[in-house]
Amino acid sequence: MPREVEYRFWGQIRLGLTIEASAAVVGVSATLGRMWFRQRGGVMVAKAADPGSRYLTCAEREEIALQRMGGAGVREIARHLGRDPGTISRELHRVKPQREAKDARPVPYRASMAQTDADNKARRPKQRKLVVRADLRERVQQWLEKNYSPEQIAGRLRRQYPDNPEMWVSHETIYQALYVQGCGGLNRELTQHLRTGRKMRKPHRRADQRRGRIPNMVNISQRPAEVEDRAVPGHWEGDLILGSTASASAIGTVVERTSGFVLLLHLPNDHSAQEVAGALATKMSELPTQLRRTLTWDQGHEMANHARIAKATNLDIYFCDPHSPWQRGTNENTNALLRQYFPKGTDLSQWGPGYLDYVAAELNNRPRKRHHWQTPAEVLDQLLSKHDQPPSVATTA
Numbered sequence: 001m002p003r004e005v006e007y008r009f010w011g012q013i014r015l016g017l018t019i020e021a022s023a024a025v026v027g028v029s030a031t032l033g034r035m036w037f038r039q040r041g042g043v044m045v046a047k048a049a050d051p052g053s054r055y056l057t058c059a060e061r062e063e064i065a066l067q068r069m070g071g072a073g074v075r076e077i078a079r080h081l082g083r084d085p086g087t088i089s090r091e092l093h094r095v096k097p098q099r100e101a102k103d104a105r106p107v108p109y110r111a112s113m114a115q116t117d118a119d120n121k122a123r124r125p126k127q128r129k130l131v132v133r134a135d136l137r138e139r140v141q142q143w144l145e146k147n148y149s150p151e152q153i154a155g156r157l158r159r160q161y162p163d164n165p166e167m168w169v170s171h172e173t174i175y176q177a178l179y180v181q182g183c184g185g186l187n188r189e190l191t192q193h194l195r196t197g198r199k200m201r202k203p204h205r206r207a208d209q210r211r212g213r214i215p216n217m218v219n220i221s222q223r224p225a226e227v228e229d230r231a232v233p234g235h236w237e238g239d240l241i242l243g244s245t246a247s248a249s250a251i252g253t254v255v256e257r258t259s260g261f262v263l264l265l266h267l268p269n270d271h272s273a274q275e276v277a278g279a280l281a282t283k284m285s286e287l288p289t290q291l292r293r294t295l296t297w298d299q300g301h302e303m304a305n306h307a308r309i310a311k312a313t314n315l316d317i318y319f320c321d322p323h324s325p326w327q328r329g330t331n332e333n334t335n336a337l338l339r340q341y342f343p344k345g346t347d348l349s350q351w352g353p354g355y356l357d358y359v360a361a362e363l364n365n366r367p368r369k370r371h372h373w374q375t376p377a378e379v380l381d382q383l384l385s386k387h388d389q390p391p392s393v394a395t396t397a
Contacts, residue, residue: 001028003058003115006036013037039123056083056091056118061111064091068109094118129169130177130185136167137185140174144190147340150174152366155373195340214304217319220296220327227294230258233383234293236315237331238280240271240302241338243348251348251356252279255334256291259380260371262334262363264356268349273304281312291384294318296328337363 005026012022023033056064060081067077074092078085094114130137136157143153150171161167177186178194191198227235235257243249252265265279284292295315297303299322306317320327341359342348367373 001032003119007057009033009036056087058111058115061091061114064088065109065111068092128173128177128185129166130173133166136169139167140169141186141190144174144186144193147193147362148366149195150178151369152373155369156367159367159373195337197340197343214299214301214306214319216307217299217303218317220318220320223294223296223316223318227257227296232293233258233380234291236284236295237328238295238297239328239331239335240267240276240300241335241342241348242271243342244345247347247349249348251338251342251351252276253331253335253338254280254283254295255331256376256380257330258383260330260334260368260376261380262338262360262376264338264360266353266356271302273302276302277305277309277312280309284309284313284315288384289314296320296331298325298328334363 005028008026009022009028012025013019017025019033019037020030023030060083063081064077067080072080074088075085077083078088081088091114092109094117130140139157140153143156144150148156153174154169154171157168174186178188178191226232233256236254237257238252238254240250240252243251248270250267250271252267252271254263254265255261263283265276265283267275267279269275284295292313292315295309295313295317296319297306297317298320303309303317303319306319309315310317325332338359342351364377365375367375368379371379
């Protein structure tokens with residue numbers, strides 16, 4: 001049955017006619033009309049099926065084929081049909097041309113092939129890729145168990161299988177497979193490996209803003225311009241993640257701006273200025289000189305001994321404006337990642353330095369979107385090699 005007949009059927013439905021009356025007007029049986037209505041989801045889909053809106057009709061595809069055979073370009077065809085050039089361009093690539101021999105000319109665009117492809121893709125319900133592709137499902141599950149986020153998994157799949165779209169899946173598809181009943185494909189227990197560990201999806205919350213000022217600080221406005229472009233490694237951002245109020249525990253986090261490489265500071269007693277200064281001086285002194293350029297922190301009282309830290313580590317220390325966590329965006333994002341391991345409201349003093357190093361190593365070996373799905377450790381190794389440093393330094397750090 002030509003698609004134009006079905007379009008006219010939906011036009012009658014929108015006018016208020018019953019299924020039987022609409023079928024009689026366009027000359028089809030009531031049984032076929034009821035099947036269309038059931039398959040397409042009812043009146044709500046009728047507008048989307050209007051040939052005057054977003055979908056090309058069979059007649060338009062025939063016209064595209066005729067115009068193309070006549071040598072018309074994409075924009076000329078678009079003007080003729082009153083369509084967007086992008087629509088015509090995508091339509092011409094809907095069914096990729098095949099060559100019968102190596103030197104043969106490609107098969108021209110055929111309206112019948114394109115219409116068949118469009119009809120097949122419009123069928124509902126579709127089988128979910130994670131349900132039908134066992135190899136893809138297994139790979140996604142393996143990476144979820146390694147605490148990769150769905151976005152990291154989606155990006156890594158495209159990087160690892162650049163020529164195999166069947167092994168690609170969007171991060172939203174992974175989330176739906178985990179959270180939406182009926183989507184299936186992944187075990188719901190895998191949600192415990194997500195950053196939040198939530199059983200249900202919730203909107204993101206803003207990070208708490210800290211208050212406080214310390215004497216003799218140097219404002220971020222005086223920080224060298226080279227820090228902003230992230231071209232040179234060795235510029236760090238730092239902060240604390242706090243545990244429960246009763247425990248008064250905390251963990252120090254220091255992140256390299258260019259690579260996202262993270263170091264964690266063990267604060268077993270408290271997060272006073274003396275404790276933080278000692279932990280920072282010890283940890284940062286382990287780094288090579290070229291990785292110790294600047295450190296940016298917020299105006300928390302734990303940095304009251306910043307002069308001592310600067311002297312011990314040879315770092316230039318700068319402080320953000322009050323209530324401006326975006327000025328340490330790399331650190332804020334990293335702290336959100338760390339909450340997967342150190343939930344809010346828990347006693348952070350229970351974790352020893354060995355476990356902190358383990359968590360830092362796991363984060364440093366997760367792929368990142370901003371690095372085109374390379375890991376922070378890989379990026380830092382490349383930067384150190386570029387600046388004549390041994391590639392093993394990143395692993396040692």
